[in-house]
Amino acid sequence: xxxxxxxxxxxxxxxxxxxxxxxxxxxxxxxxxxxxxxxxxxxxxxxxxxxxxxxxxxxxxxxxxxxxxxxxxxxxxxxxxxxxxxxxxxxxxxxxxxxxxxxxxxxxxxxxx
Amino acid sequence: xxxxxxxxxxxxxxxxxxxxxxxxxxxxxxxxxxxxxxxxxxxxxxxxxxxxxxxxxxxxxxxxxxxxxxxxxxxxxxxxxxxxxxxxxxxxxxxxxxxxxxxxxxxxxxxxxx
Numbered sequence: 001x002x003x004x005x006x007x008x009x010x011x012x013x014x015x016x017x018x019x020x021x022x023x024x025x026x027x028x029x030x031x032x033x034x035x036x037x038x039x040x041x042x043x044x045x046x047x048x049x050x051x052x053x054x055x056x057x058x059x060x061x062x063x064x065x066x067x068x069x070x071x072x073x074x075x076x077x078x079x080x081x082x083x084x085x086x087x088x089x090x091x092x093x094x095x096x097x098x099x100x101x102x103x104x105x106x107x108x109x110x111x112x113x
Numbered sequence: 114x115x116x117x118x119x120x121x122x123x124x125x126x127x128x129x130x131x132x133x134x135x136x137x138x139x140x141x142x143x144x145x146x147x148x149x150x151x152x153x154x155x156x157x158x159x160x161x162x163x164x165x166x167x168x169x170x171x172x173x174x175x176x177x178x179x180x181x182x183x184x185x186x187x188x189x190x191x192x193x194x195x196x197x198x199x200x201x202x203x204x205x206x207x208x209x210x211x212x213x214x215x216x217x218x219x220x221x222x223x224x225x226x227x
Contacts (some may be wrong), residue, residue: 042202042217042219043157043202044217045214048214090156090157097208099164
């Protein structure tokens, strides 16, 4: 069974803080993704990584960066958190290849005050 | 510009009846479509998928239909059960696009009434 874990389920941060969201998968998947989910907007892709040290911007990368130093771990970084980054953040992973299923973590609900 | 549209934010269905969730897409390059189910405070879980070379895929109570000419797909759940109450997301991708992520619709909240 694929397992994708995220370091925190709930997080409260202040405006201007640097925030790290961690994601770990245990199935040796090449591809990893970060999405955010907002009411009425669905899931939107922030960044993805197709392999270690590789990263690509998704649809809404502004205000975010990522790090993939090891295959199993993909970190999302908010350099200077803002209130409009309050959201549910979802990490996903899959084997290489477009038609492979993406498996999601439980999500991190981030509140920026 | 929304490339995957779910025009019904919510849908209420009686237990035991059929639930039909609809999804439209605009990008002709999409060739693989998926449905995910999401409970509150949990990540989405994969439900069923369909390739553009097919027009129907069935898995137990869940069937997905694809009409390529209309750029429309639908998810049928028969019979609907209380545990099916969740938000359902339609997603699409172009499989030749490398490691690109999925493009999601905004979701439909399905409520199964007892």
